[in-house]
Amino acid sequence: MEIEVITSSKGKRELIASVASLFARALNIEKSKYTLTIGTVSGLAKADKINGSVCLLAPKQLMMFIDSRLPFSQLLITLAHEMVHVKQYAKGQLKVRTTKRGNHIFTWLGKKYNLDYYDLPWELEAFSRERVLANKVAQIIQT
Numbered sequence: 001m002e003i004e005v006i007t008s009s010k011g012k013r014e015l016i017a018s019v020a021s022l023f024a025r026a027l028n029i030e031k032s033k034y035t036l037t038i039g040t041v042s043g044l045a046k047a048d049k050i051n052g053s054v055c056l057l058a059p060k061q062l063m064m065f066i067d068s069r070l071p072f073s074q075l076l077i078t079l080a081h082e083m084v085h086v087k088q089y090a091k092g093q094l095k096v097r098t099t100k101r102g103n104h105i106f107t108w109l110g111k112k113y114n115l116d117y118y119d120l121p122w123e124l125e126a127f128s129r130e131r132v133l134a135n136k137v138a139q140i141i142q143t
Contacts, residue, residue: 040068
C-alpha cells in the first residue's frame with residue numbers, strides 16, 4: 001500500500017506515515033494495490049465532531065483526514081480506527097456507492113445497512129480493534 005501524508009510539519013508527517021505503515025502491516029494490507037493519502041485538518045474534531053474519516057476518492061484510492069490538534073495518544077487511536085476502515089475498503093468488506101442525488105449507500109459484506117452510527121458493523125469492528133492496534137504500535141515505538 002502506498003501511503004502519502006500531507007501536513008505542514010515534517011515531524012508529524014514522518015510519524016503519521018510510519019505509524020500508518022505499521023498499522024497496514026498489522027492489518028495485513030501492506031501489499032494492497034490501494035493508495036492512501038492522509039491529510040491533517042486543524043479543528044476537525046471541534047467543527048465536525050469527528051477525529052478522523054476515510055473516504056473512497058476513486059477506485060483503489062482512499063483519502064483519510066485526521067485532526068491535527070489531537071494529542072499523541074488520541075492521534076494513535078484515531079489513526080488505528082481509520083486504518084481499520086482502510087482495511088475494510090482494501091479487502092472489499094466495505095463498499096460505498098453514491099446515488100444521483102449524492103447520497104451514499106454503504107454495503108458491508110454485500111448487505112446494505114441503515115443503522116445508527118455505533119451499530120454499523122464496520123464501526124463496531126473499528127472501535128473493537130482501535131485500542132489493541134494503538135497499544136501494539138505504542139509498544140513498538142517505546143522499544
